[in-house]
Amino acid sequence: MPVIASKSTRRTATKEERRQQLIDATVKCIARKGIGSTTLGDVAQEAGLSQGIVNLHFNSKENLLNETLQFIAEDYKAQFEATLNKAGTEAAEKLLALMEMDLKPSICDRQKLAVWFAFWGEVKFVPTYQKVCDAYDSVYDSVINNLCETIIKEGNYRHVKAATATHALQSMTDGLWLSYLVSPKAFDRDEAMDAVYSYLRAVFPDHYE
C-alpha cells in the first residue's frame, strides 16, 4: 500500500535524519565547549529535542562521539576528493590544490579545528579514535605520496623521496592548524600558505615557481 510504504520510508529516512541532526548538534557543542564539557543534554538541546534522544539513537555517549568523529572525518574526505577532482590534471596542480584546501576558511576554521584537536586530545586514550584517524590519514598519505612520486619522476628530483615530502607537507598543515588554534591573532592565512609554498618551491623547483 503506497501510503504506508511512503510513511515507512519516511520513518527510516527520519531515523537517519535524526542521527545526522544529533551529530551536527554534537559538532556544534564540541566546537563551543569541548568534548569534556559537552553533555548529552547539551546535544539534545542544541538539536531542539528531548533528553533521552541521544541514547535512543546512539545507545551511548561513547558511540555518539565515535560517529561524530567518523562524520567529520568523512566530511573532510569529501572535500579532499572534491578538491582532487576539481583540480587540473597535473599532479603538481592537484598537490597544490590539496595544500591550499587545508588552509582555506572552509577547513581552516577555528571552530572546526577545535573539534579536530578535541578528538586528537583523546586519540591516545580512545582506541576507536585512533583507528578512525589512522585509517583516514593513511588514505591521504597514499594519495599525496602518489602525487609526489609523479612529480619527482616528472622533475627528475633525485634527492627527494616521495615519503619524505609527504610527511613534510602533511605535518606542516597539521602544525599550521595548531598555530592558528593557539595564536589566532598571530596567524595569517597567506603567511601559512607561504610556508607550504616555500617547501614546494624549494623541493620541486621546476613545478612551483
Added chain:
Amino acid sequence: MPVIASKSTRRTATKEERRQQLIDATVKCIARKGIGSTTLGDVAQEAGLSQGIVNLHFNSKENLLNETLQFIAEDYKAQFEATLNKAGTEAAEKLLALMEMDLKPSICDRQKLAVWFAFWGEVKFVPTYQKVCDAYDSVYDSVINNLCETIIKEGNYRHVKAATATHALQSMTDGLWLSYLVSPKAFDRDEAMDAVYSYLRAVFPDHYE
C-alpha cells in the same frame, strides 16, 4: 644509613616538594587517561596521598591543571634552552639542534605528546591554556626566526623570508608529533627527521648538505 623512603613522606616533604609531587602525578595520570578522565582521586592515589590533598595544595582541579600545563611548558623550555646552549656557535647548527631535539625520544615520546595534545584539545575552551601556550610559542618563534634571519644573511638566500621558514619548521614538528600520536606504528623517527632535513636542505642549501 641509606634513606629508605622512595617518595617524600609526610615527614620530609616541604610544601614545594608536595606540589611538585602532585604535578608529576597529574602528568602521569593525564598521560595514562587523558584530562577528562583524570580525577583528583586518581592524582592523589598516583601520588600515594589522600583524597583531599590536591585541593589542599591547589585549591581546585582547574588550578592544578593550569599549573601542570605551566610545568610541562617550563620543562620544554628548559630543554629548549639547554639545547640552544649546547649546540655549536653557528646559527645553522643551533637550528638543526633544536629541530632534532623535537624529535628526540626525550621529547617526542608518546606519553608526553599525549599530554600536550590533551591540553591543546582544550586550548580553545580554556583561556589560560591558550595564554600559556601562546606565550611560550612566541618565545620559540622569535628564537627560531632570529636563527633563520642569520642563516639567510649568511647564505644570501634572497627568496626566503625568515618568518616563512620559521612557520614551516615550527609547524612541521608539531604535525610530526600528531602523526606519531595517531599512527605510532607508521611513525619513524628518522623519516620524520628526514622531512625536516629536506626542508632545511632545500631552503638553505649552502648550510645543510
Added chain:
Amino acid sequence: MPVIASKSTRRTATKEERRQQLIDATVKCIARKGIGSTTLGDVAQEAGLSQGIVNLHFNSKENLLNETLQFIAEDYKAQFEATLNKAGTEAAEKLLALMEMDLKPSICDRQKLAVWFAFWGEVKFVPTYQKVCDAYDSVYDSVINNLCETIIKEGNYRHVKAATATHALQSMTDGLWLSYLVSPKAFDRDEAMDAVYSYLRAVFPDHYE
C-alpha cells in the same frame, strides 16, 4: 479497588506535586535536624526518592531552602487570612482571633516553630530569607495596625498609638514562641494567651474585659 500508593509515585506525580512533596520533606527534615544538618540526601530519603531528585527540581540546595521558606510563609499567610475572614466583623474580635491563632497548636507547634527559628537563625546571613520575612511581616503589621487604629478610634483611646500597640502585640507572640522553643516544659498555652490578653485588656479596656 482502593489505591494502595500512599505517596504519589513516579507514575502519577506531576512536576508541581513532586516539588511540593520535596518541600514537605524539607520542612520535616528541618524540623527534625535543623537546616545545617539537613542534607539533600535526607530530603530525598524522607520523600522516598533518589539522591539526585532535589537538584533535578530545585537546581540547588539554596534554592530549595528559599522555596521552603516561601512555602511556610505562604502557609502562615493562608491561616492568617482564613482567621481574619472567619472572625467576627468587629476589629476587636479580629485582632483577638489573630492573637489566639498565633498560640493555637496548629501554629504554635514546636516542630513548626523550630523551622521558623531555623530560618530566622540565618536571616541576617541570607539576604533572600530577610527579604521574604520582611515582606510577609510588613503585611501582617499593616493589617494589625489597621485593626488597632479602628479600635483606638472606637474606644477613643487617646494615649495609645496604633503603631505602638502593633509592635507590642506582634513582638509578644514572637517572643512567646521563643519561650516555648527554649523552655517547652515551662510553657503554658493559656498563660501565654494571658500575657497577650493582659496587654489588650490594659490598653483597650472597653473592648476586652
Added chain:
Amino acid sequence: MPVIASKSTRRTATKEERRQQLIDATVKCIARKGIGSTTLGDVAQEAGLSQGIVNLHFNSKENLLNETLQFIAEDYKAQFEATLNKAGTEAAEKLLALMEMDLKPSICDRQKLAVWFAFWGEVKFVPTYQKVCDAYDSVYDSVINNLCETIIKEGNYRHVKAATATHALQSMTDGLWLSYLVSPKAFDRDEAMDAVYSYLRAVFPDHYE
C-alpha cells in the same frame, strides 16, 4: 623557684586567655557568617592563630560552640546584674532599667542579635543549647517575676498576675529583637521602647506615668 613559678602561672593564664581569645573570635565569626558557615579555620584565622588550635583547646567544634553560647549568656547575665545594681532601689525603677537595657545599643545590636538567633535556630536540635538557654532564662524570669510581684503589691493591682506580666515583658523584648533582625530599616529603638512602656503604663499605671 620564682622564675618557673611565674612562668607556670603565666602558662595557665595564657591557656585561659587563649580560650577566651578563641571564643571571642567565634562570636565574631558567627556574627559575620552564621553558625553553619563558620569553620574552625575561620575562627583560627580570626584569632590570628593556627588551624589546629581550636581542637587543642576545645577538643571539638561542638564544644567550642557550647562554650561560646555559655559565654554570651554569661556576658548578658553580667549586664543584667549590673543594670539591676545600678538602678534605683524601687522595683519599678529596676524593672524599667532592665527593659531599657534590652533595647540599648550595647545589647540590641544586630551583630549580637544575629548570634543569639543563630543559637536559637539550633536550640531544638542541640540539647546543650536548650539547657543553657533555659537555665539563664529562668533566672531572669524569677528576677522579673519578683519585681512584678513587688510592684503589684505596691500598687495593689489586683487584676494582674506577676507571672503574666513577666511573660508579656520578657517575650516582648525577644520579639522586638527579631523585628530588628528581620526589618532593620523599619526598626526604631524609641518606638520599640514605646511598646514596652505602653505595657508598663497600662498595667502598672500608678508606677509608670
Added chain:
DNA sequence: AATGAATGAGCTTTCATTCAT
C-alpha cells in the same frame, strides 16, 4: 520514535580532626 522525570554512580570540594614536629 519520542519524551522527560527519575535514578544513582561518581565527581569536586569542604572541613573537623589528627598528628609529627
Added chain:
DNA sequence: TATGAATGAAAGCTCATTCAT
C-alpha cells in the same frame, strides 16, 4: 603549647542512562 600539613568522611552537584508514558 602551638603549628599546619595531612587525612578522609561527607557534602552538593552533574550527568549518562533508564524507563514509564
